[in-house]
Each structure stands twice: as C-alpha cells, then as structure tokens.
Amino acid sequence: MKNSFAISSRITLLAAAFALSACGTSKHAIATLESRSGSSTTGSAEFSEVDDGVKLTLEVQGSTPGLHGxxxxxxxxxxxxxxxxxxxxxxxxSKDHGPADPNHHLGDLGNIQINDDGKGTLSLTKSAWKIGDGSAEDVIGRAIIIHASEDDLVSNPAGNAGGRFACGVIVAK
Structure with missing residues (x-):
C-alpha cells in the first residue's frame, strides 16, 4: 500500500510539473517608446524567449519615412x-559596431524602415540575448532607441545614426 501511494504521489508531481511547463514559462520583456528630441516618433518593443534565443518585435509610428537606426x-x-x-x-x-558583421555588439539592431504613413516594424532574433537572468547579456534595464537617421552599419561606435527620436526602457513583462 505504501508503494502505491508513493508511486501515485510521484505521478501527480510529474503531471503537475508537465502541466506547468506546458503553460509556457518563457520570459518576456517590453518597452514603450516615447518621443524625444522634438520628434513625434513613438512605438513599442516586445522581447520573447524562443528556441534559438530572444526575439524582438519593434513597432514604430509617427516617424519620418526612410531608414532609421x-x-x-x-x-x-x-x-x-x-x-x-x-x-x-x-x-x-566590447565588439565593433555593425549588424552586417557577425562579431557586432549586442545593442546593434540595424535599421527600421519607416513607410510613408510614418509606421514601421522590425523583427529579429539574437541567440546571445537573455531576459531576466541578471547577466551582462540581459536586455532588462536597458533602453531601446530609434535614431533620426539611417545607421551606416560600419561607423564605430554608433553607426552615425544621428539624434535620438524615441526612447523606451526595457522592463520585464
């Protein structure tokens, strides 16, 4: 009788652990971008853990058409x-700037294309990013910036992308 109780308890614990893992324990972070430097650029960013790293989905509105770092x-x-x-x-x-270089620094996102309606989206995944682990690779506690101009993808340290049109603090969701 003792053994069947122990087996039943183990099965219940395993079922509970499986149910919790099936509910999705991936981590998420968000940022709400607010206008800066006299611009009308705003937006949002969402970071989600995925199988091959952390995925960023960035949405911008109210910006000038063209590429923005x-x-x-x-x-x-x-x-x-x-x-x-x-x-x-x-x-x-301490890596060089430029998303075209596989050895670039973690803050490089490249350029976001803003359409004639002032809106644009950017989606990318980076295997080196972390969410909420407190490491140097953790995105939480950083800021995401949309710049006034196109990132040239080569100039160190910042890609010559101009002023900062929007800024949002990355927080755990």
Missing part, C-alpha cells in the same frame, strides 16, 4: 529630453 543602449533611463540619459550603445563584450 535602432539600437539598445546601456542604461534604462529615458528621462533626458534628448534621451542622452540612456548612455552609449549596449556593448558588454
């Missing part, structure tokens, strides 16, 4: 009118 910056502070409070590009591994 997008970056994660080191400090989760958008309080300055020009978003300078967000600091430099997030580069915990």
């Amino acid at each position: 997008a970056h994660i910056h080191e400090t989760g502070d958008c309080s300055a009118a020009d978003a300078s409070s967000a600091g430099a590009h997030w580069n915990p591994t």
Whole structure:
C-alpha cells in the first residue's frame, strides 16, 4: 500500500510539473517608446524567449519615412529630453559596431524602415540575448532607441545614426 501511494504521489508531481511547463514559462520583456528630441516618433518593443534565443518585435509610428537606426543602449533611463540619459550603445563584450558583421555588439539592431504613413516594424532574433537572468547579456534595464537617421552599419561606435527620436526602457513583462 505504501508503494502505491508513493508511486501515485510521484505521478501527480510529474503531471503537475508537465502541466506547468506546458503553460509556457518563457520570459518576456517590453518597452514603450516615447518621443524625444522634438520628434513625434513613438512605438513599442516586445522581447520573447524562443528556441534559438530572444526575439524582438519593434513597432514604430509617427516617424519620418526612410531608414532609421535602432539600437539598445546601456542604461534604462529615458528621462533626458534628448534621451542622452540612456548612455552609449549596449556593448558588454566590447565588439565593433555593425549588424552586417557577425562579431557586432549586442545593442546593434540595424535599421527600421519607416513607410510613408510614418509606421514601421522590425523583427529579429539574437541567440546571445537573455531576459531576466541578471547577466551582462540581459536586455532588462536597458533602453531601446530609434535614431533620426539611417545607421551606416560600419561607423564605430554608433553607426552615425544621428539624434535620438524615441526612447523606451526595457522592463520585464
């Protein structure tokens, strides 16, 4: 009788663990982008754990048409009118700038294409990013920035992308 109770208890615990894992325990983070530097650019960013890393979905509205550099910056502070409070590009591994280079720094997102209606989306996945683990690769506590101009993808350290048109602090969801 004792053995059947122990087996039944183990089965119940395994079933509960399986049910919890099936509910989805992936981590998420978000950022709400607010206008800076006199622009009308706003937007949102969502980070989600996926099998091959962390996926970013970035949506922007109210911006000028064309390509705009997008970056994660080191400090989760958008309080300055020009978003300078967000600091430099997030580069915990001291790599060169430029998403075209496989050895680029973690804050490089490339460019987001803004259409004539002022809207644009960007989606990408990075295997090195983490969510909520407190490591140097953790996106939480950083800021996401939309710049005034196109990122040239080569100039160090920031791609010559101009002023900061929108800023949002990345927080756990």
